[in-house]
Amino acid sequence: MKDLVRQKLSIHVEIMDLLNKQIEKEAHSSSAYLAMASWCDHNALANSADFFYEQAAEEREHMMKIFRYINDNGGTAYSPEVSNVNHDFKSLEEIFETALDQEISITKSIHNLVGKCRKVNDFTTEYFLQWFIAEQMEEEQTMRRALELFDLMGTEGLGLKLLDERIPNIRNKSQK
Amino acid sequence: MKVLHQSQFFISYQCDKQRCFFIEFPHKRIKLSFCQLLAFRQQVKEIDLNAHFNGQNPHGLEMLMLCNRQHFFVFSTLECIDLKEFITGSFAMLELNSLLTTPF
Numbered sequence: 289m290k291d292l293v294r295q296k297l298s299i300h301v302e303i304m305d306l307l308n309k310q311i312e313k314e315a316h317s318s319s320a321y322l323a324m325a326s327w328c329d330h331n332a333l334a335n336s337a338d339f340f341y342e343q344a345a346e347e348r349e350h351m352m353k354i355f356r357y358i359n360d361n362g363g364t365a366y367s368p369e370v371s372n373v374n375h376d377f378k379s380l381e382e383i384f385e386t387a388l389d390q391e392i393s394i395t396k397s398i399h400n401l402v403g404k405c406r407k408v409n410d411f412t413t414e415y416f417l418q419w420f421i422a423e424q425m426e427e428e429q430t431m432r433r434a435l436e437l438f439d440l441m442g443t444e445g446l447g448l449k450l451l452d453e454r455i456p457n458i459r460n461k462s463q464k
Numbered sequence: 465m466k467v468l469h470q471s472q473f474f475i476s477y478q479c480d481k482q483r484c485f486f487i488e489f490p491h492k493r494i495k496l497s498f499c500q501l502l503a504f505r506q507q508v509k510e511i512d513l514n515a516h517f518n519g520q521n522p523h524g525l526e527m528l529m530l531c532n533r534q535h536f537f538v539f540s541t542l543e544c545i546d547l548k549e550f551i552t553g554s555f556a557m558l559e560l561n562s563l564l565t566t567p568f
């Protein structure tokens with residue numbers, strides 16, 4: 289019997305399912321960052337707002353990368369539904385902490401995916417995911433750098449204002 | 465045409481010549497491209513069997529449209545349970561076939 293599946297699809301079917309799950313996660317990240325941007329805007333933290341607007345756009349790009357990868361390789365990508373987006377925060381520090389937690393959970397999810405690729409010998413997807421591994425490393429570093437600023441400059445008053453001014457510089461130079 | 469998998473109510477076939485799949489339902493047989501088979505699999509995966517037992521879906525019916533809405537099916541709870549097993553079994557056979565045809 290011919291391997292019709294392989295003729296049509298270069299990704300392992302179960303890996304395709306996990307990639308579709310990852311699409312949902314990236315979409316959720318994007319919406320979560322958008323909510324954070326909105327909070328920053330309302331609390332007169334213009335630079336942090338810009339930072340999160342940009343993060344939101346980046347997460348959507350990640351989502352699209354995976355979306356196209358699935359479809360380009362003969363699979364079917366599903367447009368994600370996003371629910372449970374949190375808009376309530378008590379401080380900018382809490383926002384960055386939430387952002388770091390979110391990035392860590394995305395990193396774990398990508399690593400889990402790579403592990404599964406190895407199990408089923410889907411080396412094509414494993415190779416595709418290498419970019420995401422590097423990206424996640426940088427994202428975690430960025431969020432950690434922001435949190436270090438709070439230790440340095442405090443979480444209130446003028447310190448917070450000055451901190452907001454430093455936010456545009458927390459991205460890795462290589463990332464820009 | 466070769467049988468991939470047979471469950472209580474359904475049978476799947478692969479046709480090498482036409483490069484497509486067939487599924488035999490109790491009342492008709494339909495032809496599916498691989499894409500359409502994937503879409504069918506997704507729809508079956510999304511069936512929430514719990515809803516059949518906790519009162520959310522009191523009639524225990526699921527309606528599925530297949531192959532760009534060419535076909536319309538209504539399945540009972542029993543058929544849905546069988547359908548899930550059927551899809552898993554069919555794809556397991558496809559994977560097995562893939563392993564066997566891979567030259568080392």
Ligand SMILES: [Fe+2]
Nearest residue numbers: 314347350394
């Ligand atoms: Fe991402």
Ligand SMILES: [Fe+2]
Nearest residue numbers: 317347391427
């Ligand atoms: Fe990210």
